Amino acid sequence: MRQGDKIALISLVAGFTVWSVGFVALYGLQALGCAYGWPTHRAVLILAYGILVAVLAVPAFWPLRSDGEASATLSVAALWANRAALGAGVLVFLPVTFTSTCV
Amino acid sequence: MLAGAAVLTALVLALLTMAYLRPHRLAGVTAGQWIVGGGLILPIPILMLLTGTALVLGEQLLPRGEVAYRAEARAEQWAWRFSYPDVPGLPVSETLHIPAGEPVDIAVTSADVIHAFWVPRLGGKIDAIPGHRNVIRLQADEPGIYRGICAEFCGPGHETMQFRVEAHDLETFKSMMAGAAP
Amino acid sequence: MTEPAVVSPVRLHKELDAIWRTPPGWGRLSSVNHTVLGKRFMVLALTFFAIGGLLSMLIRAQLATPESGFLEPALYNQIFTMHGVVMMFLFAIPMFEGFAIYMLPKMLGARDMAFPRLTAYGFWCYLFGGMILIAALLFGAAPNGGWFMYTPLSSRPYSPGINADVWLLGITFVEISAVTAAIEILVSILKLRAPGMSLTRMPIIAWYMLVTSGMMVLGFPPLILGSILLELERAFNLPFFDPTRGGDPLLWQHLFWLFGHPEVYIIFLPAAGALSTIIPVFAQRPILGYRAIIAAIVALGFLSFGLWVHHMFMVGIPHMALAFFSAASALVAIPTAVQIFAWIGTLASGRPRWDIPMLYVIGFFVVFVIGGMTGVMLAMVPFNTQAHDSYFVVAHLHYVLVGGFVFPMLAALYHWLPHITGRQSVYRLSVPAFWLIFIGFNMTFFLMHLTGLMGMPRRISSYPSNWGWDWLNLLSSVGGFVLTIGFAMVLADILMQLRFGERFGRDPWKAQTLEWATATPPPSYAFASIPHIESRADQIDPAALGSRLAGGEGYLGFARANRQETLAVDMVTGAVEHVVVLPRRTLLPLWTALATGAFFLCLLFRLYALAPLALLGTLGLFLLWPGSLGETADQGPLPIGRGQSAPLDAEASNNVTVLASRTALVTNATLYSSLLFGGLFLLVVAPNWSSAPETAVSWAMLLAGVGAAAVGGVAALVGDRNNSGGRAPGPALWMTVAAQIAAMVLLGATAFLLADPTQHARIAIVFAVLAYCALHAGIGAVLSGATLFRLARGHVSQNRGTAPRIVALWNGFAAATAVAGAALIAVLDTAGAVA
Ligand code: HEM
């Protein structure tokens, strides 16, 4: 497989892979904070949320690159998928800012 | 919510019908418009609004802070036992007594398998899980008798695992808790 | 070597068929052919659908009237549980597998799936596992704890009988076929396509199947792990889920739904793929938004793993966590909406015409959109607290599953049955059958929304008559019978088609995908020669192409050396890579599946002394599989027709076997991560974790074991490196064998010397982790030994390096699991309990 094709294929799932890792991390932090009674629980969560969104923004605004027909089409689909991942990241974890952490 | 869902369903089906019966009306719609319009612009605001409202509402229903009245519900195959931590002397019974018009926190536990505490007309339900203690806050606006059922399958007696909730006016309830029979 | 001579189409057919054919009579049992096995899968799945439907009729008969005495509660519980189990595990998933196995190679331009014997093995596992479940039903010992089998109800104290074991073992047995099929589908899509068919020229359905199989690779392991742990608890009293001994029933719920929610999308996506194939045919234009659909299904695949807790909104999880899952559940509607509008747009901008498949497509739209709406409602926590576990949920789940799977599959049935039978539909029964199904379905299930909102919980065998549910339930039951009559008419319709349908030439629907380029019914080898694809593969002219392929104009248009040959391509671009030589018919899969079945039966009947024998038998049979496959000398590039040549798969470094091994390790890693997650989960959440006694881990022995596993892993990597560099791999492989045997012994001994694992979940988890690592070290030694054997037989050379590559992958993985396992044990052993 050529390098460009490999990148196109990986970037198709890049955003959502980050999203999944972030999901596990945030859910884990939420549970750990409650279990150990962290005083700065919400601050930690909001910080993690910020980092996650920042990381998700990278593939969502990655410039399109392609060599060849297949990777051209793939990278358009990948761009859309990564923007969807960014949107999903912003919306799904927005509740860290206002919902109650441990009740 | 029901009405909104009905309208959306009708919209989708109307577009589908149009595609067959009046295709020229829709012929001008481009691929991008279909996908961005129908797939993104239509659902996203609706879903955000709905989820936001639900979350705010959910926050308000949480059993946060202290309330004046508390009860314990302990499930076992296949019966419910209710007691009142503030009135330790009261015998454990299969009927839950609550004051009407007041929020009550009910701590739900289980002695064996998972059950679920559900009083349909008072809204909400919560699982009774062995080893866990879950609290649900309920309020009966009117005095009366409310029917409760077990909502989580718990073996061959599941459907028989019903209980009664009696909501009394505050005076009666207080005198009951003081030891007098209602 | 020169290219074999061109022969006449008829002669070509005869020569190829002689190689690929499944013989009649008993020889049928040896079939490994995708057309044959795909049909077997689908027929068996339909049989289970009939059984599941029969059970649902019993349910509806019971619930038609209040205080019904038709079925007693104990029997009713078996019946509704088995209805759910049969429909989900024995109908929906295998139906998809059969459909994919039959269809994919023909749509992608290959002659078979990548691992024909694995297809057969999966089929036998499915058949035997299903038989265990049905036999249990006939003997009145079927599972009775609901299809999601919550503990502690399904633990030994509350389910002392064999019923729960039937679920755990029977389903795990069947799931072997799901996992093997998933790996095979994934690899086949990525590698076995017609030359020129880049990923983005694939018909869109292949993308759906690709995402689905990826989801299965990651989604099934949590369930399998959960089943293993629960069976260990039931059989050997290891308290993973027992709240009094440091376990937690919620662990089961997490593991189950971590599988269970993606499962619903695993069922829906292939059906959506079928719709995306059928709708363009009847709209007479290509699908709209090909790239947007790819993005949407990728999004759907991932999002569907972030929803599982919406089945657990009532278990007492904090509101913030519920909010994540609630938001993700609402969001998943968006990629679905993208697809719905892509389909409507395709119809609106094409020249739509009518036929029976379209009738079911419209039925799908109506039913599925309603199901989607109630799904969004249920995703809202406050509404869910009311509707959860009520008949509203039963209504919703059937709108989604029947709307999202059964209606599309009926459309697919009418669309593709002519391909299977070579005959066209007779029509007379088709239209009334549709209306009976459509009306019957809505009558049955729409009313359940109402009974649910009126407070009727699910899974009750009777209800008093004064609660106002009587009429609605009666009407639901009547609807159910109307629905069943509809299904019976579809069955009659199929039989009519088989008997009286008219024969046709190629491509009766004027479809533009490759499967219609085969003869119908398809020959055993599918394509007499393999096409070169120069445009999107859902925009070709199969009728014209088909006759050229039959004449041998494409690739591999000849029979060579009595071998089953097809082509493998570059994953992305579709450039020719190598020739795949597929194994021919054999009884090995059947024997192996029988041995596997014997293992499961030993466990089921608690014959623990015999179980290891059956397991060794299974392993031994698997070791026979490579057998004489592969070459004992390098062949170099062979002609493949059209003036080109390509090497054999044995001489290619990135062949399907290596890719499948990598995929299998991903599955395995997911299983292991679920186990590690389970340990951490219990540490943080379990009610009685702090009461744990000492684990008594012997750290010296454990670290020695990890060290040995690491040496084994490194040695295997060196062996592979040496082999591909032209040096002898033998010494390093011997080293691997020795090191991994040492690791197995040391890790096994550490597990053996632990404090009694039945005391507490902490010890039980440590025990399970050690046992897992020891097992992997042992298998690493066996694989390495088997490779040494193949080396001695001349099957391995610098160019033919598949076997050492797999040994390196496995042993590297085994070493990594040992290290991760030791880390988890350290955490569990030292970190104090919470609160
Ligand atoms: C053929 C028409 C069908 C009818 C009349 C029907 C009827 C029912 C009823 C009445 C229940 C509720 C049982 C109870 O809670 O006591 C139920 C449960 C269920 N059904 Fe169906 N069903 C049908 C088809 C299907 C199909 C096609 C699927 C899946 C592909 C399916 C999957 C399920 C599942 C998973 C449950 C939950 C079982 C449980 O609670 O453990 N059903 N069905």
Ligand SMILES: [Cu+2]
């Ligand atoms: Cu119960």
Ligand SMILES: [Cu+2]
């Ligand atoms: Cu129950």
